[in-house]
Amino acid sequence: MTRVLPRVATELLQRYDVPGPRYTSYPTADRFVEAFTGEDYARALRLRRATATALPLSVYVHIPFCESLCYYCACNKIITKRHERGAAYLQYLEREMALHSAQLGVGRAVSQLHLGGGSPTFLSDGELAQLMVLLRRHFNLAPGGEYAIEVDPRTVDAERLAALAALGFNRLSFGVQDFDADVQKAVHRVQPAQQVFDLVAEARRLGFDSINTDLIYGLPRQTPTSFARTLEQVVELRPDRIALYAYAHLPERFKPQRRILNADLPSGAAKLAMLSQALEALMGAGYVYVGMDHFALPNDALAVAKRQGRLHRNFQGYSTQPDCDLIGLGVSAIGRIGPTYSQNAKTLEAYCDMIDQGQLPVVRGLALGRDDLVRRAVIMAIMCQGAVQFESIELAYLVDFRATFATELLALQPLVEAGMVTVDATSIQVTATGWFFVRAVAMVFDRYLQADQNRARFSRII
CATH class of the missing domain: 3.80.30.20 (tm_1862 like domain)
Incomplete structure (x- = not known):
């Protein structure tokens, strides 16, 4: 390996x-x-x-x-x-x-x-x-x-x-x-x-x-x-x-x-x-x-x-x-509670000011929708287990995996041909080679990223 x-x-x-x-x-x-x-x-x-x-x-x-x-x-x-x-x-x-x-x-x-x-x-x-x-x-x-x-x-x-x-x-x-x-x-x-x-x-x-x-x-x-x-x-x-x-x-x-x-x-x-x-x-x-x-x-x-x-x-x-x-506690700290994410004020002045006002110092965040939750489960399965079992996603979220992710499964084909993943009737598996590029595999299922052409704000995969 x-x-x-x-x-x-x-x-x-x-x-x-x-x-x-x-x-x-x-x-x-x-x-x-x-x-x-x-x-x-x-x-x-x-x-x-x-x-x-x-x-x-x-x-x-x-x-x-x-x-x-x-x-x-x-x-x-x-x-x-x-x-x-x-x-x-x-x-x-x-x-x-x-x-x-x-x-x-x-x-x-x-x-x-x-x-x-x-x-x-x-x-x-x-x-x-x-x-x-x-x-x-x-x-x-x-x-x-x-x-x-x-x-x-x-x-x-x-x-x-x-x-x-x-x-x-x-x-x-x-x-x-x-x-x-x-x-x-x-x-x-x-x-x-x-x-x-x-x-x-x-x-x-x-x-x-x-x-x-x-x-x-x-x-x-x-x-x-x-x-x-x-x-x-x-x-x-x-x-x-x-x-x-x-x-x-x-x-x-x-x-x-x-x-x-x-x-x-x-x-x-x-x-x-x-x-x-x-x-x-x-x-x-x-x-x-x-x-x-x-x-x-x-x-x-x-x-x-x-x-x-x-x-x-x-x-x-x-x-x-x-x-x-x-x-998440302190300046700029990020937290996750249930289907929400939150982030505190990024400057010490703003953080202290909100607390002085008796407010939780949260300045932004996100409440996840159903699509976000399903995709989060898929992306985390890829990042952590290197595999997605279709049945587990279907049972947890009451979706037809192949129908829901038909576009993504098609987009995976170049990665399949490159030897990075395998796809069969029941699962997606990241290969030993694919583990080194696992972020690229997960990116296929990122709905926001696929619609966003400005990716330069992220670090490179390698």
């Missing part, structure tokens, strides 16, 4: 390496509308409160602050060295939680918590402890849940890792991106490899259930040779999970990327070579290719979920948790 992509890439890349959504949701966030308001969101929360059989929640908390700017970053962040801003932000998070509890009720079970950013470790140990107290005051963090935090290696030491473990976090994600010194300088994120190795060793000693590292290929001054060295170091580091992202250079959308010179970026052929190297190196070292940009050791919960067909996908990527509702 490690050699599938290098063999087919030359004939498929030009056709299918196109901009496309990552499908952390369907419809995708670019389809959210301002007509969906905080009151619509509150109504969805109240409806969930009345549903006695609701599954445990997932909660995402966005901490937007960073001390320094990484030039590649496309996240919603605030660059500041004023750490007192963290304390003020926590006060608003507490008020936002209270607004949720007023609609949803206090003590709803949570089985998955993720702190992202920005840099959550911008907050002090005391502030993180305060945040966990607030979360436990409004929610019931279930025993055995997945409680994860994104960690900037430059902001923590062994003592801070011990504090995170004591607070109940059992999963860490270290932002590595690349170990090469020239690449680190080019993206304004210098962190010695030994620092990361020491932190991962300490995290293992402390007993964290799963340790993830993020890598990016396609960064300025990266070459296949330099990235091969980084891959060797990552294999030696041996984290439980690896997220391997393709850098999407969209300077017209993300101002920090304007500091990156186009001349420093690797060519498309070099990016493909780096992806090929990564697939061979990581799977050759025993990692399971979970899908798209995720790898995991065979005994990691993510790889186990993939084998057992229990993989799910939410706004944080692949997940082992059931397809549950998601509460």
Whole structure:
């Protein structure tokens, strides 16, 4: 399987390496509308409160602050060295939680918590402890849940890792991106490899259930040779999970990327070579290719979920948790409750202003229609299981699959001929080759995308 992509890439890349959504949701966030308001969101929360059989929640908390700017970053962040801003932000998070509890009720079970950013470790140990107290005051963090935090290696030491473990976090994600010194300088994120190795060793000693590292290929001054060295170091580091992202250079959308010179970026052929190297190196070292940009050791919960067909996908990527509702807290955070999506205000000023007015800080979202729900089920089955069983969709949504998706089944034929999918009387199956282009398979069923010719706002598939 490690050699599938290098063999087919030359004939498929030009056709299918196109901009496309990552499908952390369907419809995708670019389809959210301002007509969906905080009151619509509150109504969805109240409806969930009345549903006695609701599954445990997932909660995402966005901490937007960073001390320094990484030039590649496309996240919603605030660059500041004023750490007192963290304390003020926590006060608003507490008020936002209270607004949720007023609609949803206090003590709803949570089985998955993720702190992202920005840099959550911008907050002090005391502030993180305060945040966990607030979360436990409004929610019931279930025993055995997945409680994860994104960690900037430059902001923590062994003592801070011990504090995170004591607070109940059992999963860490270290932002590595690349170990090469020239690449680190080019993206304004210098962190010695030994620092990361020491932190991962300490995290293992402390007993964290799963340790993830993020890598990016396609960064300025990266070459296949330099990235091969980084891959060797990552294999030696041996984290439980690896997220391997393709850098999407969209300077017209993300101002920090304007500091990156186009001349420093690797060519498309070099990016493909780096992806090929990564697939061979990581799977050759025993990692399971979970899908798209995720790898995991065979005994990691993510790889186990993939084998057992229990993989799910939410706004944080692949997940082992059931397809549950998601509460998004903080600036720009996205949530999902029942057949709705919502997003908070994207600026700190607007977010705080809405909370000061006693309003849930939702500025846009979407209430899904019947067609959206059916297509979401199909797209998530493709993205997570690599297969769609027609009967399961027909029973769940009372549709005739072949009649409903006649146009899409016809549009799949080029992918069938390319060896990316197989289609028979009862199902669609993504092949080993197709897994590397799974977004292209899912895009066929995206009604909004097929009607939209402006796809440049998305990252490329490869």
